[in-house]
Amino acid sequence: MAHVLVVEDDRPTAEAIASELRAHGYSVDTAGTGADALALAQAATPDALTLDRLLPDTDGLALLAKLREVGIHAPVLMVSALGDVDQRIAGLRAGGDDYLIKPFAPSELAVRIEVLLRRTRPEAETVLQIGRVRIDRIRREAQVAGEPVRLLQMEFKLLEFLMRHAGATVSRRMLFEQVWNYHFDPGANLINVHIARLRRKLDMPGEPSAIVTVKGEGYRFDAV
Template sequence: MARILVVEDDAVTAEAIVRELGGNGHESTTVRDGAEAVELAMAKPFDAITLDRMLPTLDGLAVVERLRDSGILTPVLMISALSDVDERIAGLRAGGDDYLTKPFAPDEMVMRIEALLRRAAASENAILRAGAIEIDLIRRSVTVEGEPVRLLHMEFRLLEFLARNLGKPVSRRVIFEQVWRYHFDPGANLINVHIARLRKKLDRPGRPSAISTLKGEGYRLDAV
């Protein structure tokens, strides 16, 4: 049984989420206000959070940003009627772990929550290393040669994915679908931008870049 914080101001939607979670053996606590959600998430431990995008007092983006800034790493499934790509990017960039658009099938919502729970459980006590780079999956922190490096949320997700495939080429399509979690857009510049940012933060003088660009294949993280 997982403890889920349900942040939803629509009573009908909140009831449907709670009912489906309960039917799958999970315990829910419901709040309808963004500021109250932040206060409760900081005061009590939860295993996951479902977070509506549009809320009174603080919207969903502000809520997840405040939680991440405070060191609260609870997995967050953002739920919203705003379904365009820019909104999904904004939700993930703010610190959300997954994004589900309304209307949604309740069983899909549960499957996504349980996927986040499995990922969190698999990350416990996990350290990923790539040469001089060390990635702490619990603290969500990165060091290079022992020096801390500050990464934005999506930069961290991208580095984690590359590290889990250390030494293996991963295509732009796979990165886009696994890190950003929506279908590949060949015209998107997101990956290029984030790879460039990672290189700037991770690379050290006198060392080859840890991230290689492989023409026609994608990218590869190496232990350098």
């Protein structure tokens, strides 16, 4: 069980984050100040942290520098209402591994933590199978109900990401960032086009689609 330290001075927000993370199987500690966060991190090194930029006793960037100084190298998801480009760049340059702008859906935060943990804990499996869909990550091959399906490079990358987060709703912003490596919305139907192509290749007549559109939130891969 991965251990996540949530550093957030707004108690309702901290409780919402902690509740979502626990629902995903993580153990969670919360801290409302930089001093408490530093003490907790040194007492039990977390596997990942969420870190608010604005804390009552310090700036989140200063706390991050101190954590690195004392040997806490766990991945950090910066969480802040300071969302302009310069602020995001400052957070990432200071050592943050990802940056999430408030307000956000707790489910998206949980998925981002999962992605950060996977980077530091590479998974050994080369084959993923969910329902009738099976992919081989090494051979870059896909099958539906045992039949091979030809996927283009970005279609395969998108499918792999969705399958790795099966059952969770992933936002369009996450797809742009994690699949295309865009930290902005290109303003095109890029995701819509790729989702439509995947559905044509994965879906079977009379059966529900494996890729569900969650209105206003994003997409979810379901076992079918």
